[in-house]
Amino acid sequence: MSTPRQATAVAASNIALVKYWGKRDLELNLPATGSISVTLDKLISRTTVTFDAGLDGDKVLLNGEQDPTKAARVLRFLDLVRRTYGVQERARIVSVNDFPTGAGLASSASGFAALALACDAALGLGLSRDELSVLARRGSGSAARSFIAGFAEMHAGDEADGTDAHAIDLAPPTQLPLRVLVAITTRSEKAIGSTEGMRLTEATSPFYGAWLDATRADLDRMRAAIKNSDLELVGTIAEGNCLRMHGTMLSTEPALLYWNAATVALMHAVRALRAEGLGAWFTIDAGPQVKVLCDAHDAAAIQARLAEVPGVEAVISAAPGPGAHVIEAGA
Numbered sequence: 339m340s341t342p343r344q345a346t347a348v349a350a351s352n353i354a355l356v357k358y359w360g361k362r363d364l365e366l367n368l369p370a371t372g373s374i375s376v377t378l379d380k381l382i383s384r385t386t387v388t389f390d391a392g393l394d395g396d397k398v399l400l401n402g403e404q405d406p407t408k409a410a411r412v413l414r415f416l417d418l419v420r421r422t423y424g425v426q427e428r429a430r431i432v433s434v435n436d437f438p439t440g441a442g443l444a445s446s447a448s449g450f451a452a453l454a455l456a457c458d459a460a461l462g463l464g465l466s467r468d469e470l471s472v473l474a475r476r477g478s479g480s481a482a483r484s485f486i487a488g489f490a491e492m493h494a495g496d497e498a499d500g501t502d503a504h505a506i507d508l509a510p511p512t513q514l515p516l517r518v519l520v521a522i523t524t525r526s527e528k529a530i531g532s533t534e535g536m537r538l539t540e541a542t543s544p545f546y547g548a549w550l551d552a553t554r555a556d557l558d559r560m561r562a563a564i565k566n567s568d569l570e571l572v573g574t575i576a577e578g579n580c581l582r583m584h585g586t587m588l589s590t591e592p593a594l595l596y597w598n599a600a601t602v603a604l605m606h607a608v609r610a611l612r613a614e615g616l617g618a619w620f621t622i623d624a625g626p627q628v629k630v631l632c633d634a635h636d637a638a639a640i641q642a643r644l645a646e647v648p649g650v651e652a653v654i655s656a657a658p659g660p661g662a663h664v665i666e667a668g669a
C-alpha cells in the first residue's frame with residue numbers, strides 16, 4: 339500500500355476593501371467584478387490534509403467537530419481536486435481556526451486557501467500562486483485573495499474557463515500603517531450564506547447592475563489610493579463601497595439584512611470618532627461583525643472606544659499580514 343501523502347498549510351482571513359457580491363458563473367465560481375482586499379495577520383486557519391489509500395472514505399474535522407453541513411463544501415472541493423489531478427486516495431482533513439469557534443467570523447477565505455495549499459503540497463502538484471488562487475476560488479471566492487501578502491486585487495477575468503480569475507499583488511503589508519479592528523457583535527451563525535445571498539441579489543435586486551458599475555469605479559479609485567498610501571482615501575472608498583453593497587443587499591427580495599443593533603451602533607460610533615477628528619472607517623461583510631480601518635497610531639484608543647459600544651463582545655486588532663504558506667510537507 340502506498341505511503342500516505344500529508345501536508346499542513348496556514349492562511350489568514352482577508353477583508354475586502356472593495357467587495358465581491360455577485361457571480362458571472364456559478365459552476366466555476368467566477369465573480370462578476372474584481373475585488374480588492376487586505377490579508378490579515380490574525381484570524382488564521384491551519385489545515386492538515388492526508389491523502390491515504392487506507393481510508394475507506396473522506397474524514398473532515400473542522401475545529402474538532404464532525405459537522406456534515408460544513409463538511410459538505412469541503413468534500414465537494416476534495417472531489418474537484420481528485421477529478422482535476424487524477425488522484426484516487428481518500429483524505430483526512432483536520433482544520434482549526436485560531437479564532438473562537440462559532441464566533442460568527444467568516445472562515446471560508448482562510449479555510450479554503452489553507453486547504454488548497456495543503457492539497458498542492460501533499461500531492462506535490464507544484465501549482466503556481468495564480469493556479470492556487472484559481473483552485474481556492476472554486477471553494478470560496480474570497481479564498482482566492484488569501485495567497486497574497488498585504489494588499490491584493492482579485493481579477494474577475496475574461497476567460498470562460500476561469501483561468502484568469504485569480505488574485506494578484508497590489509502592495510506589500512507595509513504599504514500603509516493600517517490596523518483592522520474586528521468588532522464581534524454576536525457569536526451566532528449567519529442566516530443566509532454568501533452564495534445563496536448573491537444568487538438572490540442577482541435575481542431580484544433592481545440595484546444589482548448599478549452596484550456592479552459602482553464597484554468597477556471603486557476598484558480604480560482604491561488601486562490608486564493604495565498606491566499613493568492614502569489611508570484616509572482608502573477608508574473613505576471602503577466605507578462607501580460597503581454601504582453600496584449593503585444597500586443592494588437590502589433591496590434584494592427577500593431583503594438581506596445582515597446587521598444587528600450593535601452593528602448599527604458601531605457604524606454610528608465610527609462616524610462619531612471621525613467627527614472628533616480620529617481617522618476611522620467601517621466595513622461590514624455578509625454578517626453582523628464590523629471591521630474598523632484606522633492608522634496603527636490610533637488603534638489602541640479606537641479599540642477601547644469600540645469595546646464600550648453596547649452589544650460588542652470583543653474587538654480583535656489585526657495588521658496586514660503574510661499570504662498563505664506551507665508549514666509542513668511530507669508523510
Ligand code: 2P0
Nearest residue numbers: 354357358478479480532533623624
Ligand atoms: C468579500 N464577501 O469580497 C465579500 C463581501 C462577503 C461580502 O466574499 O460564494 O464566502 O463562497 O464565493 O467568498 C464572502 O463570500 O462567497 C465574500 P462564495 P464567499 O469579501
